Amino acid sequence: MNLTTTQHSKSTSDLRVSEFRPLPAPADLRAELPLSDELAAAVSSSRDEIRAVLDGVDDRLLVIVGPCSIHDPDAGLDYARRLAEAAREHRQDLLVVLRAYFEKPRTTVGWKGLINDPHLDGSHDIAGGLHAARRFLLAAGELGLPTATEFLEPISPQYVADLVSWGAIGARTTESQIHRQLVSGLSMPVGFKNGTDGSLQIALDACAAASAPQSFLGIDGGGRAAMVGTAGNPDTHLILRGGSSGPNYDAGHVAAASASLAAKGLNPRVIVDASHANSGKDHRRQAQVALELAAQVESGTTGADLVAGIMLESFLVGGAQAHDSASPGPLTYGQSITDACMDWDTSAGILAVLAGAARRRRSVRGAAA
Structure with missing residues (x-):
């Protein structure tokens, strides 16, 4: 039988693809919404400060705090202005970083974040979402706030990563080779x-893999497919977020995690997420977890030094509200449409408590020396 291809051959490509929409090249978006020299210096400086806290050189407590996800940039910036004031107030004791998450992993389906669906209506205007995310990061930077985000899509960092001071890989993607290579x-x-x-x-393996040089498929600044070769990231670390087996923020779990890290030659200091499984996704319980972590930090024990930072989910209005992209309705201003968050007043009180804990940890260290 002659198997040569003819013009009547049936297509075997893109059978389940409904459309392609061209996106701007990363370099074009960065040129349209440029990073100023002053802001570039600020991002570089904040990365150095975060690195120093993680390494124990800077004795402040790193606090990554903000909405579970940014769905309304105006409300997000309203929150950021309040946080910037609190960050200045506590700058001697806390290194405050704004949580600016634009991509949301979903267990099944649902709103995938500002980059994927900025209009919250299922239109998936990704080009508009990339613009919105970059504008938000620029505005937050102008307020003097370092920003943090979760990297979910392997292409989106080309559009926004130059503005980000700290990154996270979520529990569902920590095992992914693609994300380890990206980091x-x-x-x-x-x-x-x-x-x-x-x-x-899996997180220990991820830290080790991401710290090593890698080669993989990606895109360059012009949006072209490319082989990406990396030098490895020496600043990977572990985030404890609890799990189906229960919370893991107490001193015993922190010490055990630190010992496991040290045994593999990795940074033994950890960040603890007070939300997610550590609080059962209950924003009221999250506040209590944060207070328990503050007590752990200020205890002055050896384990107190193992906690480099704390993550908090916080927005203007407490709790969360339902949202359906297929049938969008009016939303409460400043309230999460993903995980439930602490309200601003509660968050401001927690920041003050954490600052006091970091201050007391410092005084205990000084007395011991």
Whole structure:
């Protein structure tokens, strides 16, 4: 039988693809919404400060705090202005970084974040979402706030990563080779969360893999497919977020995680996420977890030094509201449409408590010396 291809051959490509929409090249978006020399210096400086806290050189407590996700940039910037004032107030004791998450992993389906669906209506205007995310990061930077985000899509960092001071890889993607390779080339410190079951091993493996040089498929600044070669990221670290096995923020879990990290030659200091499985996604319980972590930090024990930072989910209005992209309705201003968050007044009080804890940890260290 002659198997040569003819013009009547049936297509075998893109059978389930409904459309392609061209996107601007990363370099074009960066040129349209440029990073100023002053802001570039600020981003570089904040990355150095975060690195120093993670390494224990800077004795402040790193606090990554903000909405579970940014769905309304105006409300997000309203929150950011309040946080910038609190960050200045506590700058001697806390290094405050704004949580600016634009991509949301979904267990099944749902709103995938500002980059994927900025109009919240299922139109998936990704080009508009990339613009909105970059504008938000620029505005937050102008307020003097370092920003943090979770990297979910392997292409989106080309559009926004130059503005980000700290990154995270979520529990569902920590095991992904693609994300480990991505982190190996990112320019900022990046934390890997433990697995959804609470196990640490995949995060330990991820830290080791991302710290090594990697070669993989990606895109360049012009949007062209390219082989990406990286030098490895020396600033990977572990984020404890609890799991189906239960919370893991107490001193015993922190010490055990630190020992596992040290045994593999990795940074033994950890960041603890007070939300997610550590609080059962209950924003009221999250506040209590944060207070318990503050007590742990100020205890003056050896384990107190193992907590480099804390993550908090916080917005203007407490709790969360339902949102359906297929049938969008009016939303409460400043309230999350993903995970429930602490309200601003509660968050401001928690920041003050954490600042006091960091201050007391410092005084205990000084007395011991």
